[in-house]
Amino acid sequence: GEDVEQSLFLSVREGDSSVINCTYTDSSSTYLYWYKQEPGAGLQLLTYIFSNMDMKQDQRLTVLLNKKDKHLSLRIADTQTGDSAIYFCAGNNDYKLSFGAGTTVTVRA
Amino acid sequence: NAGVMQNPRHLVRRRGQEARLRCSPMKGHSHVYWYRQLPEEGLKFMVYLQKENIIDESGMPKERFSAEFPKEGPSILRIQQVVRGDSAAYFCASSPPGQGWETQYFGPGTRLLVL
Numbered sequence: 001g002e003d004v005e006q007s008l009f010l011s012v013r014e015g016d017s018s019v020i021n022c023t024y025t026d027s028s029s030t031y032l033y034w035y036k037q038e039p040g041a042g043l044q045l046l047t048y049i050f051s052n053m054d055m056k057q058d059q060r061l062t063v064l065l066n067k068k069d070k071h072l073s074l075r076i077a078d079t080q081t082g083d084s085a086i087y088f089c090a091g092n093n094d095y096k097l098s099f100g101a102g103t104t105v106t107v108r109a
Numbered sequence: 110n111a112g113v114m115q116n117p118r119h120l121v122r123r124r125g126q127e128a129r130l131r132c133s134p135m136k137g138h139s140h141v142y143w144y145r146q147l148p149e150e151g152l153k154f155m156v157y158l159q160k161e162n163i164i165d166e167s168g169m170p171k172e173r174f175s176a177e178f179p180k181e182g183p184s185i186l187r188i189q190q191v192v193r194g195d196s197a198a199y200f201c202a203s204s205p206p207g208q209g210w211e212t213q214y215f216g217p218g219t220r221l222l223v224l
Contacts, residue, residue, distance in 0.1 A: 101149060
C-alpha cells in the first residue's frame with residue numbers, strides 16, 4: 001500500500017503564508033488530496049489535484065505536485081486563526097485513500 | 110443537506126465486550142467506506158460497502174471485525190471481543206453512486222477506548 005509522510009507540526013504567524021509538505025510512495029495514485037480536520041470534527045475535503053497536473057489554485061490555497069519526486073505541498077496564503085487545524089494529505093489506490101499522520105498547524109497572533 | 114453522521118462520537122468498552130459503530134451516509138450516497146486511525150498514524154482503509162454488498166474488505170482484520178450496510182438503516186462496523194489495540198478513531202466516509210469515489214465525504218468519527 002501507499003506510504004504517505006508529512007511533518008507533524010507547523011507554527012505560523014497570522015497573515016504569513018503556510019506551506020505544508022507531504023511525500024508519497026505510490027506513483028500510480030491518480031488523485032492527491034488535502035483534508036482539514038478541526039477539533040472534534042470530521043475530515044473536510046479542502047482540495048485535490050489530478051496526478052497529471054503540476055499546480056492547482058483555489059482562492060487562498062495553492063497545491064503543487066512534483067510527480068518525479070513524489071512531493072505534494074499545500075500553501076495557504078494570508079493564514080488566519082481559523083486555519084488552525086490538522087491537515088492530512090492522502091493519495092489513492094483506486095477508491096482506497098492512504099493518509100499521512102497529519103500536520104498540526106498552529107496560527108499565532 | 111446533512112453531512113455524514115456517525116454515532117456514538119465516543120465509546121468506552123472493557124476488554125472482551127462488543128463495540129458497534131454506526132454511520133449514516135450523506136443523502137443520496139450509496140457507497141460507504143470505513144477507515145481506522147491509530148494514535149499518531151494516518152487513516153487506514155478498512156472496508157468499502159455498497160447497499161447490501163461488501164465490495165472490498167481487504168483492510169479489515171480477519172477476526173472479530175465485521176461490517177454491513179443494509180438496505181435500510183445505517184452502516185454498522187462491529188468489533189467483537191475488543192482488545193486494547195482496538196482503541197482508535199474510526200471514520201466513515203460516503204460517496205455518490207457511479208464514479209464518485211474520488212470525492213469521499215467524512216464523518217466526525219467515533220473514538221473507541223478499550224479499558
